[in-house]
Amino acid sequence: MAKTALQFRHNSSDVAIFVDGGTNLLVALRELIGDMTPKFGCGQGGCGTCSVLIDGELHLSCLTLAETVAGRSVETLDSLKQGPNLHPLQRAFAENFAAQCGYCTPGMLMAAKALLDRNPSPSRAEVVEAISGNICRCTGYEPIINAILAASGDRASA
Amino acid sequence: MTVTVKTFTSSSEAAAALSSDRNARYLGGGTLVMRALNEGDISLSTVVRANDQALTRIDPSGPRITLGAGVTFARILGERDLAFLHAPARSIGGPAVRNMGTVGGNLFAPNPYGDFTVALLALDATVALQGGFGSRDIPIEEFLQSRERQAGTLVLSVSCTRPTSAEAFHYRKIARIKPKGGSVITLAAHLPISGGRIAGARIALGSMAPTQIRARAAERALEGRSLDAATVEAAAAAAAEGTSPSDNALSSAWYRREIVGVHLRRLLLGQE
Ligand SMILES: Cc1cc2nc3c(=O)[nH]c(=O)nc-3n(C[C@H](O)[C@H](O)[C@H](O)COP(=O)(O)OP(=O)(O)OC[C@H]3O[C@@H](n4cnc5c(N)ncnc54)[C@H](O)[C@@H]3O)c2cc1C
Ligand code: FES
Ligand code: FES
Numbered sequence: 255m256a257k258t259a260l261q262f263r264h265n266s267s268d269v270a271i272f273v274d275g276g277t278n279l280l281v282a283l284r285e286l287i288g289d290m291t292p293k294f295g296c297g298q299g300g301c302g303t304c305s306v307l308i309d310g311e312l313h314l315s316c317l318t319l320a321e322t323v324a325g326r327s328v329e330t331l332d333s334l335k336q337g338p339n340l341h342p343l344q345r346a347f348a349e350n351f352a353a354q355c356g357y358c359t360p361g362m363l364m365a366a367k368a369l370l371d372r373n374p375s376p377s378r379a380e381v382v383e384a385i386s387g388n389i390c391r392c393t394g395y396e397p398i399i400n401a402i403l404a405a406s407g408d409r410a411s412a
Numbered sequence: 413m414t415v416t417v418k419t420f421t422s423s424s425e426a427a428a429a430l431s432s433d434r435n436a437r438y439l440g441g442g443t444l445v446m447r448a449l450n451e452g453d454i455s456l457s458t459v460v461r462a463n464d465q466a467l468t469r470i471d472p473s474g475p476r477i478t479l480g481a482g483v484t485f486a487r488i489l490g491e492r493d494l495a496f497l498h499a500p501a502r503s504i505g506g507p508a509v510r511n512m513g514t515v516g517g518n519l520f521a522p523n524p525y526g527d528f529t530v531a532l533l534a535l536d537a538t539v540a541l542q543g544g545f546g547s548r549d550i551p552i553e554e555f556l557q558s559r560e561r562q563a564g565t566l567v568l569s570v571s572c573t574r575p576t577s578a579e580a581f582h583y584r585k586i587a588r589i590k591p592k593g594g595s596v597i598t599l600a601a602h603l604p605i606s607g608g609r610i611a612g613a614r615i616a617l618g619s620m621a622p623t624q625i626r627a628r629a630a631e632r633a634l635e636g637r638s639l640d641a642a643t644v645e646a647a648a649a650a651a652a653e654g655t656s657p658s659d660n661a662l663s664s665a666w667y668r669r670e671i672v673g674v675h676l677r678r679l680l681l682g683q684e
Contacts, residue, residue, distance in 0.1 A: 276415040276449050297450040299443055312508045317446040386592040387506020
């Protein structure tokens, strides 16, 4: 079957790929672009580890038809690194033991970034709501919530 | 799974493509269609998309509001004039699902989904459809009763009259997991009051039948009365009448029948 040409902004670069009909954005990012930071957990929308930002909004890449991001901006966890420095959210996750096995972490960080980009000093309830589409089987969530609150404090004082 | 994706700039072209191919499915936000594709659903060979601006239009002001089928729940939450729809919009998924999922897709979402549609049913919404041969408006209740046969028609928009007052409209989704989780039951009630009495009661239930339904016996118990404890009790006692819930992972049918009256009572009395 014919492939479709697709161009979009991936983090700070413009990319062009050819996708098969029906390819989801997660597969496009991992297999065609080689960005392994969004993870595959379920392919069903249930776990959130594939979360990315599309034009700044949190989306599940496994449920996004790749073609729908033509001309748009897709940010993945890979965009958080700034040279050798950790992003304030990554540092807060490390300091608060918010990652154990780490499988949920890419999605948690993107959900947290989507929240803080819009609401730099969220309440605890707002943090809980912001990560409510992301499942963590290890931490019991508390360290993740604390990490996001700590990172928001950092930003507020910065 | 590889499928053919057809993208159109006008909704009428998309509707024509949908109606001419039994294995075509329209892609709204894709939260259910992409799931089916990822699972390898072989009934699906063509995905139809429309980039028509009209599908994402919101007309939030005035007594009658219109939501394009492609409007997401996140956008509804961003409209101050649509405050009466915020509780149903907020009850859906997590933030990513609300950024993706649409009003049109919700009309087709099977149990335990379709929460927003419960609210629209209580509000007596009208669904604007575009088939292969022109467009028509039908009441949402009729749409839901014939939903199986609507495959191949494109929903353009839904519209409804604003509730007479904020206190006249009630919505609640009962879920086991908070703040996010599938519906055990979902309830919505529109109870306009005229001269101290309920006039035009509509109660809608989700997860109590194969599609969202009205609780007509409960409506009858409310109609023409004042909303006092005795009336609410009578409506609660009649809530399960005419329902046909199923067992699923979230709850048994028996449990749903047992609790629907309890939750209707709490909803109408504004109790937690
Ligand atoms: C993790 C997760 C959590 C969820 N939680 C909830 C929840 O709490 N409550 C809830 O109600 N739902 C929930 N859903 C289900 C779903 O996201 C919503 O019901 C949503 O509204 C579906 O809309 P969509 O645009 O994504 O649908 P799509 O997947 O695009 O479409 C769904 C169906 O509707 C048809 N369709 C879509 N738009 C049109 C149109 N304009 N005309 C004709 N046919 C159309 C499609 O062909 C398809 O058959 C959840 C889904 C996931 C993945
Ligand atoms: S892989 Fe996308 S939500 Fe689980
Ligand atoms: S750290 Fe293991 S799933 Fe969250």
